[in-house]
Amino acid sequence: MNTEDKVKINKLPTGVPGLDEIVGGGLPEFSFNIIAGAPGSGKTTLAHQFVFANASPERPALYFTVLGESAIKMLRYQQQYTFFDPAKLPGSIRFINLSQVVLEKDLGAVLAEITREVEKSNPAVVVVDSFRTMVRKQESDMDLQSFIQRLALFLASWQATTFLIGEYAEDELRDNPIFTVADGLLWLRQTAERNSIVRKLQVIKLRGQDSVPGLHTFRITDAGVQAFSRTFGLTARKRNPPSNRRLCFGIPELDKMLDGGVREGDSVLIAGSSGTGKSVLATQFIAEGISHGEPGIVAVFEERPEAYAERATSLGLDLETPQKDGKLTILYLRPLDLSVDETMQSILDAVQKIGAKRLVIDSLAGFEMALSPGFRADFRESLYRMIFALTGIGVTILSTVEVDESFTEFPFSTYSISFLTDDIIRLRYVSIDGQLRKIMVVIKMRGGNHAKDIREYEITSKGVVILGKRLANYQGLISGIPVHTDRPNLTDEPSQDTGIEDKT
């Protein structure tokens, strides 16, 4: 049987931003799905989003409510979401209350009632909420299994995509006949981690198509459920072939050190301690891009966009005009309690919106601090996924990271993330001739022939300016306490101050 002979399964939009990507493009038409999770985890909201996205007057949705939340209150609350369109009720979406049937009769009567309504309305979507309250009644396992199978068979035959919503604990997953029958099983979790609430969803099962495995963060806002795929929606995008194009900083001596600039699509790390000019370099990088017609994004965590732009102005760099022209977006991401994935999604959305070619993350430490405590453990992994995804589509990322200055070590990053960077530029203070000066060195440049020189630089009103030639007359510069090679016995360490004035 060739591909053309195989049945094509239509995929229905879930109506949940980000979820289509997770479930492999949409939920299979006519599938029998279960949305499971604890109370308050967003099951009903998710089902409503699907219903509002797919119901039409010709093929309406039937939403059966059972015991539990009163239908009138459910509608009262659900209509607060922006996706809720009152005009769709009751022509396209009908809510039918089965409480009385469930209370007074058995599962057979419930099935008969559902059957009657489905045959009458020819629905495209059927939801039973909450299904769990029906099966808590005293029925034997055989009755329940028979009921589920008959319901699934009937609704599939009537070409309805079905959702059963149920409150289940995770240990109920095993040996449960309901889950065996289901084509799709979405599990919503909500846990408290330290002071934060962490919501995650998992596609435990989805017949007929590939879904993105693992736990995906989601959030419930006034727009309803929004899911954040672990792959950031970029799985379908082909990775760009490696580019040989170089992106400059606009600092001639530094660009020479980088053999013409950083390679397009690279991930660049600028590491240094406080005040060494990491943000200045990052600003010059983004401004240089804009001057060459390359839109940019700056994600800041430690200062507000206005302050960031103002500081650029003091360096003679105009970041106001490109913001107005849509060539630059400065994202201020300091909302505590955000998951790492949704923070990264904000960055990705901004990148895609203006077609950014350069992205600055200033800084990684600020980024991590902006996250909900429960997500900090995932920071490195998520950062890796985002960098991999963005550089794959040709975006060049420059991240700054603050490192503790040490006079015995020369660390590149406290995050152990150098493995996910292509290029590393290290800035540090050195003590020379009784002055605290700054030096810069290109540590690593993947696939490039970078300079090995250690160069002194200053931060001036024109930004970072590299001074003179390499510091050839010192040894141990990277220790921060160099020895002058012309005066080998003279380090820059001050002589011990005894506190006694030398009167000789």
Next chain:
Amino acid sequence: MTAAPGMRDLAHRLLTYEAGLGKTSVPTESPATRVYEKLRQSLGEFVGAAGFQSLASRALTLARTGTPSLDAVTITEDGSLQGLGEIENQLETEKDQAGEAGIILIARLLGLLRIFLGEALTLSLLRNAWPGEALDDRNSENGRAA
């Protein structure tokens, strides 16, 4: 506490519409009872019989304030209305007063729906039970006055 003017007007429109239908068929119930019964059928589908019964009981309690004739009216367990027809017959010589009691009860019920569901959704649900012209402003007190 009286029914909101908008809801009173809407109730009046529905009763007027039902009264108009009664002229072309043999009416067995008053317009107010017919409006109430349509609401019970339509809303009962999604709130359930018990849900509708609760709403209707609350509406009746609110409507009784200032309308003592409604004291004889009751809501049964399945949400049906009992006694409105009787008071309408008793007040045959005072038709306006009888009609007023029905309007107030329906207005209270619609008012509760608006409080819980908002105006847009309430009107959407009413359109399921009545065609568009029944909700048309021309059938309102204001519309006729104009």
